[in-house]
Amino acid sequence: MNNPLDxxxxxxxxxxxxxxxxxxxxxxxxxGLSKLVLVAPEAQFPSSRATALATSADDLLxxxxxxxxxxxxxxxxxxxLGTTARPRSLPLPVLDPRTAGLRTLTEASQHEVAVVFGRxxxxxxxxxxxxxxxxxxxxxxxxxxxLNLAQAVQVVCYELHMAALGEMPGEVAPPDWxxxxxxxxxxxxxxxxxVLKTIGFLNPDQPKRLMQRLRRLYxxxxxxxxxxxxxxxxxxxxxxxxxxxxxxxQ
Numbered sequence: 001m002n003n004p005l006d007x008x009x010x011x012x013x014x015x016x017x018x019x020x021x022x023x024x025x026x027x028x029x030x031x032g033l034s035k036l037v038l039v040a041p042e043a044q045f046p047s048s049r050a051t052a053l054a055t056s057a058d059d060l061l062x063x064x065x066x067x068x069x070x071x072x073x074x075x076x077x078x079x080x081l082g083t084t085a086r087p088r089s090l091p092l093p094v095l096d097p098r099t100a101g102l103r104t105l106t107e108a109s110q111h112e113v114a115v116v117f118g119r120x121x122x123x124x125x126x127x128x129x130x131x132x133x134x135x136x137x138x139x140x141x142x143x144x145x146x147l148n149l150a151q152a153v154q155v156v157c158y159e160l161h162m163a164a165l166g167e168m169p170g171e172v173a174p175p176d177w178x179x180x181x182x183x184x185x186x187x188x189x190x191x192x193x194x195v196l197k198t199i200g201f202l203n204p205d206q207p208k209r210l211m212q213r214l215r216r217l218y219x220x221x222x223x224x225x226x227x228x229x230x231x232x233x234x235x236x237x238x239x240x241x242x243x244x245x246x247x248x249x250q
Contacts, residue, residue, distance in 0.1 A: 004108035018043040022053030023150030029057035031157035078111030082132035101159030179222040
């Protein structure tokens with residue numbers, strides 16, 4: 001029987017302290033997770049400091065994948081969850097770690113899932129957050145809410161482990177639904193923005209607000225291959241119709 005935890009990636013973005021990478025590997029291994037991806041770590045990697053704090057989880061450091069950009073780290077994932085405590089002007093759906101653990105384990109048997117953690121000092125950027133489908137927020141004391149990176153990873157990994165031990169939620173996705181990976185959806189967003197500018201619907205001087213709302217709409221829907229093909233077909237037909245439309249000034 002496949003272990004759903006094997007399909008979950010823990011992604012660290014821009015980590016500045018090598019010890020946090022090692023402590024993350026230890027936090028993962030003790031909870032049964034093994035896929036670690038590092039996005040442009042500021043800390044030197046591999047690092048003896050990371051190995052020392054990994055204790056007996058140095059095998060996760062040896063198999064860790066290092067990439068330059070977040071879109072590479074989440075390539076092929078059907079579900080992407082970002083951990084952040086920063087307020088957003090257009091917030092994504094927010095899950096607590098327990099709910100996120102159940103949601104993740106439900107989908108991990110169908111497709112790869114990424115759980116993304118940001119920089120120690122500043123978390124994830126707005127652009128990185130837009131690549132996520134949901135946000136995970138860890139409830140903390142109102143008086144003191146600063147969590148170390150590895151501590152945050154440990155909390156989330158614990159809930160993933162507990163979800164793997166328990167019964168899965170009753171909601172089951174349709175058997176023919178396989179959400180498209182982020183890289184294909186990102187290409188669609190680029191096409192969509194181009195088409196909306198071409199037909200005059202999107203103000204090229206102020207495109208961000210509308211595109212943020214459209215991103216949030218599609219991130220909630222998480223279209224599969226057929227649905228994304230339909231949406232791309234609509235864009236192509238829209239461009240064709242715009243080219244054939246008589247010039248209003250004539």
